[in-house]
Amino acid sequence: MISMQGFLTGLLQVMDIWVILFIILGTTLGILFGAAPGLTASTAIAMFLPVTFGMQANTAFAFLLAIYCGGLYAGSIPAILISTPGAPGNAATVLDGYPMCQSGKAGKALTLSVMASCIGGLFSALCLFFLSPVISSFALKFGPAEYFAISLMGITCVASVTGKDTIKGLTGTLLGLTIAMIGMDPVSGNLRFTFGQPSMITGIGIIPVLVGLFAMPEVFAQTEKIGRETIVKIQEIKTDRPRFAEYWSKKTVLLKSSIIGTIVGAIPGTGSTIASWFAYNEAKRTSKTPEEFGKGSEEGILACESSNNAVTGGALIPLLTLGIPGDGVAAMLLGALTVQGLAPGPLLLVEHSEILSFFLWVLILSNILMTFMGLFGSRYAPKILSIPFRYLSPFIVVFCAIGAFASANSFFDVKAMIVLGFLGYVLKKVGFPAPTIALGFVLGSIVEFNLVRSLIVSQGSFLIFFQKPVSLTIIILTVLLTFLMFKRTKTS
Amino acid sequence: MKKADIITGIVLIIFSILGIMEISTWKELANVSISIKFYPSLIFGAIGLCGAIILGRxxxxxxxxxxxxxxxxxxxxAVVILLYGLAIEYIGFVIPTLLFLAMLMYLFGERRWKYxxxxxxxxxxxxxxxxxKMLAIQI
Known part of the structure; x- marks a missing residue:
């Protein structure tokens, strides 16, 4: 457990004026980016990552976490108002949000969405706080075989659940692992795929890869719409005042969906898309009125949005306890932690126990702030949705270039980011989703290092992964989870 | 681009072959018990296999x-973005950024010069x- 001292230190750190200001700014930016057409929470974090390099660690994490919370929620705004999900995780919200909007209940749908997001977000923040120390102390006993098994779980999960095609998902992950191989071999020190370029000896940095894969493809994708822009006209919106009794009567859906979101988020390699579809299907299956789903069901919106935002805390659990990100955004937070000189993994919570309490308070504040902004700022949503991309795209590129450069003061990283951005766009077009490549890249060094170390220990025998109980359990879980997720994704 | 999967499959197989060819040029290290070629060969082999499945399918x-x-x-x-990436290295930040913002806005359809x-x-x-100035990034 986290000590009372660590808990209070975290609380005191959140009370800092700069931290509070950046939580407000981050939540606002997250909502703006999540709601703006063509942009997502991932894009926002990729863009603003360089801004955090000069900040103190606490301010930087508060800013990025606030963007994460606000961005995940705000993707539901275009999903409800114009039937276009702001992010893949909000796709299921379209099914019931848009019909509600068409029947003149846009305000009600937006209120349901923001309240459910807040409940899901707060639930997962508490799970992060209470579960992380347990997992972390357990993970301290892990050796290379166990770490390899967990990384393998991440790779197989991301491959089987992201996108429509498992083989392409797997190939995307393998391509990510390939990018991670560039540079020095983590075990022997041998130089690989550097082609005589000194800039490539240390490999391609995590920031250029993630910025290139998450933010740049959005810019290239928007070139398809040049000259084909449509003017979005949306009715005037007035959100409803939430009533406690209304949400209490739907507590089962909210609780179940928040649990699904947290668990799915905590599985390395998954994310909000899977969580929201799982929760939606589960809510429909157990609902007393399943016939209303797809026609404007309030339960449908509550299930999708609570599970979607519950991913925030869930995805941080493997990141903080094992050093393995739960989703693409967590992968960027891993980059931010590394830049700030912190090494995510089981020792992080031992050496910096206050960080968990700090994350808890930041997530609580961000979710509350997000709720107020969502309830009182929804009238401005039509204005956000009508921002022309031609003004945003040049700034996205400049932010990305600065971010790639600032991570290691290297122009090579800027060029690598641009090339990877273009490659990411082309690969996405032919069916290889960016999160598969990104997570493959992030997990690459962990997979290789622990695989080779395990084999050195076992003198080349693969039986080591099946002889250790924890490793064997994780491998069995991986097979089961992959099968289950593959089946459920196909059904969805 | 028609027949996307055929082209993708072929590209992946070629990529895999090129990778394995590059790996085959590496010299083994004397004091390492697991071959330095093992893991990279495994990954490139798997890419080739996935490419073959995509192509075959x-x-x-x-x-x-x-x-x-x-x-x-x-x-x-894409060209303007690449040129910008090169220009900031050789010319500096301010002028390339100013020109880049203007050019990209124009390419994305803005025609009002005042804007x-x-x-x-x-x-x-x-x-x-x-x-x-504020964040002191030396770009």
């Missing part, structure tokens, strides 16, 4: 679909103040 099951690229709008944007000039000048100034 496209040929045998007729799993063929079309992917459209709008090259006419994509290429100019282009105003946003680029103010944008470049704002970015300069935030990143170069």
């Amino acid at each position: 496209a040929l045998l099951k007729g799993n063929i679909y079309t992917v459209e690229f709008r090259w006419a709008t994509l290429i100019p944007v 282009i000039v105003l946003i680029s000048v103010l944008g470049a100034a704002m970015l300069y103040i935030i990143f170069i």
Whole structure:
């Protein structure tokens, strides 16, 4: 457990004026980016990552976490108002949000969405706080075989659940692992795929890869719409005042969906898309009125949005306890932690126990702030949705270039980011989703290092992964989870 | 781009072969018990296998679909972005950024010069103040 001292230190750190200001700014930016057409929470974090390099660690994490919370929620705004999900995780919200909007209940749908997001977000923040120390102390006993098994779980999960095609998902992950191989071999020190370029000896940095894969493809994708822009006209919106009794009567859906979101988020390699579809299907299956789903069901919106935002805390659990990100955004937070000189993994919570309490308070504040902004700022949503991309795209590129450069003061990283951005766009077009490549890249060094170390220990025998109980359990879980997720994704 | 999976499958197989060819040129280290070629060969082999499955599926099951690229709008944007990436290294941040903002806005369809000039000048100034002056990034 986290000590009372660590808990209070975290609380005191959140009370800092700069931290509070950046939580407000981050939540606002997250909502703006999540709601703006063509942009997502991932894009926002990729863009603003360089801004955090000069900040103190606490301010930087508060800013990025606030963007994460606000961005995940705000993707539901275009999903409800114009039937276009702001992010893949909000796709299921379209099914019931848009019909509600068409029947003149846009305000009600937006209120349901923001309240459910807040409940899901707060639930997962508490799970992060209470579960992380347990997992972390357990993970301290892990050796290379166990770490390899967990990384393998991440790779197989991301491959089987992201996108429509498992083989392409797997190939995307393998391509990510390939990018991670560039540079020095983590075990022997041998130089690989550097082609005589000194800039490539240390490999391609995590920031250029993630910025290139998450933010740049959005810019290239928007070139398809040049000259084909449509003017979005949306009715005037007035959100409803939430009533406690209304949400209490739907507590089962909210609780179940928040649990699904947290668990799915905590599985390395998954994310909000899977969580929201799982929760939606589960809510429909157990609902007393399943016939209303797809026609404007309030339960449908509550299930999708609570599970979607519950991913925030869930995805941080493997990141903080094992050093393995739960989703693409967590992968960027891993980059931010590394830049700030912190090494995510089981020792992080031992050496910096206050960080968990700090994350808890930041997530609580961000979710509350997000709720107020969502309830009182929804009238401005039509204005956000009508921002022309031609003004945003040049700034996205400049932010990305600065971010790639600032991570290691290297122009090579800027060029690598641009090339990877273009490659990411082309690969996405032919069916290889960016999160598969990104997570493959992030997990690459962990997979290789622990695989080779395990084999050195076992003198080349693969039986080591099946002889250790924890490793064997994780491998069995991986097979089961992959099968289950593959089946459920196909059904969805 | 028609028959996207056929082309993708072929590209992946070629990529895999090139990777394995490169790996085969590496010299084994004397004091390492697990070959330095083991893990990279495993990954490139798996990529080749996935490429073969994608190709085979496209040929045998007729799993063929079309992917459209709008090259006419994509290429100019990609070239300008690449030039910007090169220019900031050799010319510096402010002038390339100012020109880049203006050019990209134009390529994305803005035709009102007042807007282009105003946003680029103010944008470049704002970015300069935030990143170069306040955050001291040495770009």
